[in-house]
Amino acid sequence: MSGMQPALRRVIYVSHTVTDPDEPIGPVLASILTAARRNNPRIGVTGALLYTARRFAQVLEGPPEAVEAIFETIQCDLRHDHVTVLEVSAPTVRAFADWSMAFVADAPVRAETLGEAGGAAELLAMLQAAIRNTEAATA
Amino acid sequence: MDASSAAPEGAIDSLTGLLQRDALLAALRDAATPENGGGQPFALLALDLDRFKTVNDTLGHAVGDALLRAVGRRIRTAVRGGDLAGRIGGDEFAILMGHPAGEVAAQALAARLVELIGRPFLLDGHSVVIGASVGIALFPFDASEPEPLLRCADLALYQAKAEGRGDQRRFRPALRARAEARRQMESDLRAAIALGQFELHYQPHVELGSGRLAGFEALLRWRHPARGLVAPGEFVPLAEETGLILPIGEWVLRTACREAAGWSDPSLVVAVNVAAAQLARRELAAQVKSTLAATGLAPERLELEVTETALLHDVTTATATCQELRALGVRISLDDFGTGYSSLSRLRSFPLDRVKIDRSFVTGIATEAESAAIVRAVAALGSSLGLRTTAEGVETPSQLAELEQNGCTDAQGFLFSQPVPSARVEALINRIAADRQGPGDKEAIAA
Numbered sequence: 386m387s388g389m390q391p392a393l394r395r396v397i398y399v400s401h402t403v404t405d406p407d408e409p410i411g412p413v414l415a416s417i418l419t420a421a422r423r424n425n426p427r428i429g430v431t432g433a434l435l436y437t438a439r440r441f442a443q444v445l446e447g448p449p450e451a452v453e454a455i456f457e458t459i460q461c462d463l464r465h466d467h468v469t470v471l472e473v474s475a476p477t478v479r480a481f482a483d484w485s486m487a488f489v490a491d492a493p494v495r496a497e498t499l500g501e502a503g504g505a506a507e508l509l510a511m512l513q514a515a516i517r518n519t520e521a522a523t524a
Numbered sequence: 525m526d527a528s529s530a531a532p533e534g535a536i537d538s539l540t541g542l543l544q545r546d547a548l549l550a551a552l553r554d555a556a557t558p559e560n561g562g563g564q565p566f567a568l569l570a571l572d573l574d575r576f577k578t579v580n581d582t583l584g585h586a587v588g589d590a591l592l593r594a595v596g597r598r599i600r601t602a603v604r605g606g607d608l609a610g611r612i613g614g615d616e617f618a619i620l621m622g623h624p625a626g627e628v629a630a631q632a633l634a635a636r637l638v639e640l641i642g643r644p645f646l647l648d649g650h651s652v653v654i655g656a657s658v659g660i661a662l663f664p665f666d667a668s669e670p671e672p673l674l675r676c677a678d679l680a681l682y683q684a685k686a687e688g689r690g691d692q693r694r695f696r697p698a699l700r701a702r703a704e705a706r707r708q709m710e711s712d713l714r715a716a717i718a719l720g721q722f723e724l725h726y727q728p729h730v731e732l733g734s735g736r737l738a739g740f741e742a743l744l745r746w747r748h749p750a751r752g753l754v755a756p757g758e759f760v761p762l763a764e765e766t767g768l769i770l771p772i773g774e775w776v777l778r779t780a781c782r783e784a785a786g787w788s789d790p791s792l793v794v795a796v797n798v799a800a801a802q803l804a805r806r807e808l809a810a811q812v813k814s815t816l817a818a819t820g821l822a823p824e825r826l827e828l829e830v831t832e833t834a835l836l837h838d839v840t841t842a843t844a845t846c847q848e849l850r851a852l853g854v855r856i857s858l859d860d861f862g863t864g865y866s867s868l869s870r871l872r873s874f875p876l877d878r879v880k881i882d883r884s885f886v887t888g889i890a891t892e893a894e895s896a897a898i899v900r901a902v903a904a905l906g907s908s909l910g911l912r913t914t915a916e917g918v919e920t921p922s923q924l925a926e927l928e929q930n931g932c933t934d935a936q937g938f939l940f941s942q943p944v945p946s947a948r949v950e951a952l953i954n955r956i957a958a959d960r961q962g963p964g965d966k967e968a969i970a971a
Contacts, residue, residue, distance in 0.1 A: 398644070461640065
């Protein structure tokens with residue numbers, strides 16, 4: 386029964402990078418992912434980050450307090466703006482159970498559709514597919 | 525260095541981690557006083573959250589507190605080292621920017637605050653979006669004393685809020701003059717009832733077809749000792765903001781009923797405008813009942829005009845109040861129809877007797893097909909719902925002809941008469957009766 390399991394929270398948001406377009410984004414992404422992969426396992430948070438066409442999309446899932454705390458830290462980051470929350474939910478299972486923070490770059494999703502209704506489900510499905518492909522390729 | 529490390533422990537607001545009000549004001553006094561090491565130019569920002577109350581009301585105080593905690597964190601993220609941030613009221617904050625802090629630095633910080641606080645908060649499973657408005661005052665340019673400087677920042681903040689929120693404004697001396705004028709008007713307005721400076725003017729409304737005078741709308745005027753006759757548009761918004769609209773509205777109701785009871789023609793109706801704040805109170809029906817009893821006016825002769833915007837405040841209370849009023853025999857009409865948040869379903873569900881079509885549609889009726897189409901549609905709708913339809917602002921015979929053709933039942937406007945003082949109502953009753961050419965060719969009125 387789901388009632389026996391600890392509560393899960395999932396939040397999906399999109400935002401725009403405000404880094405200089407002429408500067409390589411690599412170091413920024415590396416620092417975001419390094420911090421996430423260092424901190425998330427300790428607090429039971431998993432998720433995925435997408436970067437495409439100067440937009441970020443991120444899925445965070447885990448214990449509600451941990452997800453809300455991490456989300457708040459991310460909101461205080463001045464390297465992005467135009468933050469829009471697409472989904473806040475209480476799923477029964479994690480979508481990225483094996484990933485402290487999976488990363489997908491230049492995914493086949495139009496940036497404009499991210500903010501639309503149904504964008505959250507589309508994004509989630511796309512990220513899961515992209516990660517399955519990566520796993521298959523490296524298996 | 526942030527607020528918490530710069531201040532003694534007791535001076536910190538435990539919820540937000542920012543300085544408490546007294547500590548911030550003490551720091552402000554020091555910054556403005558050369559003897560205490562201050563006197564250098566600095567900036568003071570006043571910040572207020574937009575929609576905080578809504579979050580508190582809908583999600584509860586625990587979420588409201590969590591929100592304030594997160595706002596405190598975002599403010600601490602936005603400020604520079606050496607800036608002091610404090611919480612000076614429920615959801616009001618102030619930031620003292622240390623030297624150097626000119627206009628450019630202050631505006632940059634204000635923009636950072638507005639951006640950060642405008643981002644979503646995730647609280648107890650809800651994504652919450654609020655906003656922040658910021659007012660900026662510079663020491664010593666805007667004021668060289670701490671309290672006046674804070675007032676400057678507050679005035680700039682009010683301006684930011686008045687101009688749409690979620691933005692920043694720098695203090696300007698004109699804001700002080702405007703605030704002073706407003707304060708003066710508020711105190712004049714408080715005195716106006718007791719000093720007998722209000723009066724009612726009456727504008728006739730006429731039945732189309734027969735040309736018969738149906739009644740008058742009572743319109744409030746303020747005879748100000750220095751400014752002369754002041755139109756409602758200049759003082760009613762302030763009266764609504766300050767709550768003075770309640771005693772003023774009560775005076776209007778009482779006076780209109782008393783004056784109408786004295787008219788020579790006992791069939792004439794008097795229409796009285798009711799403000800949103802009056803409609804939101806359950807005692808309106810009782811107040812009307814006792815006023816009718818005291819003045820001897822028959823309930824059928826009183827019509828209360830409500831606006832759609834007033835209904836929006838609390839539709840449930842407004843509906844109940846209007847049902848009670850109609851049970852007394854008083855009629856209800858919907859004013860300015862077509863301007864605010866017009867809703868056709870409201871015409872069906874709200875207890876109404878009349879719809880008044882806003883003058884903006886009447887003005888163009890003889891020249892624009894679109895205006896005529898709208899008037900025709902509203903008149904037809906009114907007719908099939910059993911409502912009378914009054915066109916407001918009728919100025920020309922060709923507009924009148926169009927209105928008759930399009931099925932309106934009544935009209936009001938300069939074509940018949942301007943609003944006249946109470947003393948000239950009898951003369952107007954006689955004139956309109958004389959203007960009617962005999963009994964008139966009684967056209968069928970859609971009703």
